[in-house]
Amino acid sequence: EVQLVESGGGLVQPGGSLRLSCAASGFPLSSHGMHWVRQAPGKGLEWISYISGSGSTVFYADSVEGRFTITRDNAENSLYLQMNSLRAEETAVYYCARDRAAEGFGDNWFDPWGQGALVIVSS
Amino acid sequence: DIQMTQSQSSLSTSVGDRVTITCRASQNINKYLNWYQQKPGKAPKLLIYAASNLQSGVPSRFSGSGSGTDFTLTISSLQPEDFATYYCQQSYSIPFTFGGGTKVEIK
Numbered sequence: 001e002v003q004l005v006e007s008g009g010g011l012v013q014p015g016g017s018l019r020l021s022c023a024a025s026g027f028p029l030s031s032h033g034m035h036w037v038r039q040a041p042g043k044g045l046e047w048i049s050y051i052s053g054s055g056s057t058v059f060y061a062d063s064v065e066g067r068f069t070i071t072r073d074n075a076e077n078s079l080y081l082q083m084n085s086l087r088a089e090e091t092a093v094y095y096c097a098r099d100r101a102a103e104g105f106g107d108n109w110f111d112p113w114g115q116g117a118l119v120i121v122s123s
Numbered sequence: 124d125i126q127m128t129q130s131q132s133s134l135s136t137s138v139g140d141r142v143t144i145t146c147r148a149s150q151n152i153n154k155y156l157n158w159y160q161q162k163p164g165k166a167p168k169l170l171i172y173a174a175s176n177l178q179s180g181v182p183s184r185f186s187g188s189g190s191g192t193d194f195t196l197t198i199s200s201l202q203p204e205d206f207a208t209y210y211c212q213q214s215y216s217i218p219f220t221f222g223g224g225t226k227v228e229i230k
Contacts, residue, residue, distance in 0.1 A: 035219075037167075045159075045167065045210055047219040059217045095166055107173055108214040109157045113166035 002026035002112055004096050009117030016086055020117050022079040022096030030054070030074040033099035035110055036081050038092040046092075049081065053102030086121045093118050125149050125213050129222035135230040142198040144225045146211035151191050155215040158187055158196045161224075162207045170209075171196060201227070 008020040022034070036049045049070040050059045058070055069082040079096050094117050097110035126149035136142050146156065154174040159167040169178045171187035174194060184199040198205055206229055211222040 044224045045161075045212075045221040047212075047221065050217070050219075061218050100172075105217065106153075106215060107155055108219070109169055109172040110159075110167075110212075111169035111172075111178065113168070115166055 002098075004098065004112060004114035006094065006096055006114040006117035009094065009119045011120045011122065012086055013123050014086060014088055014121055016121075017082070017084045018086065018119060020081040020083070020094055020096075020119070022081075022114055024077045024079065024098070027098075028074075029072065029077045029079070031102050033057075033102060033108070034070075034072060034079045035097045035099060036068075036070060036079075037095045037097055037110070037113075038090070039095070039116075040089070040092040043092075050099070051079070057103065083119070086119075088121050091119060091121045124218055125152060125216060125220055127211055127213055127220050127222040129209075129211060129225045131225045132223065133226040133228055135228050136201055137230045138201055138203055140201045142201050142205075142227060144196040144209050144227075146189075146194045146196070146222050148192045148194075148213055148215075152213045152215035154190045155213055156187075156189065156194045157212045157214060158185075159210045159212065160205075160207045161210065167210065198227075 003025045005023045012018045033052045048061045051070045067085045071080045097113045128147045156174045158171040161167040175187045186197050208224045208226045
């Protein structure tokens with residue numbers, strides 16, 4: 001069964017750091033690009049980052065560029081999101097999601113998604 | 124950035140109704156449009172990819188159409204398990220962007 005499981009969420013103070021993990025199973029992680037998407041309480045979905053299957057290509061939303069870093073360890077079948085300088089408005093559920101392909105754009109979709117990790121940024 | 128607009132934030136409907144949800148892109152995105160369903164407390168689920176392709180395992184009452192800037196998700200006969208929020212998403216260019224969502228509620 002193809003599955004993604006996030007971990008590492010929790011309570012962090014404004015300005016603090018947190019590292020999320022996403023463990024993949026049921027498929028070779030290297031065969032797929034991966035995304036992070038977040039959802040603030042009661043709000044819609046916001047794409048925040050992408051990494052290609054090889055890890056050679058990464059993209060970020062402007063809102064997190066320079067503060068968040070996406071990485072992956074294909075040998076461990078794991079994806080990561082290092083989040084620094086966190087802000088209160090970044091309180092959200094953070095989802096990892098698999099892209100349909102290892103590389104390339106135009107015609108990408110996200111399937112499946114993990115169950116999400118809740119990050120609360122508050123003093 | 125490409126803006127995705129779902130003009131209906133909510134719809135009140137009944138079981139058995141035909142439901143149409145619309146999504147408009149701020150520029151031409153060809154057919155690079157996907158639809159997701161999200162139930163409360165759950166992760167989004169892919170329903171339709173590339174505008175009109177039904178994801179494996181998704182009931183055939185769901186269908187998608189459109190190209191360019193205007194897209195539609197149709198549920199031919201609404202079932203109780205279909206009450207949820209639906210999001211469109213463009214994959215034409217980075218940053219990938221989502222519509223604001225349409226919540227399908229019980230009338």
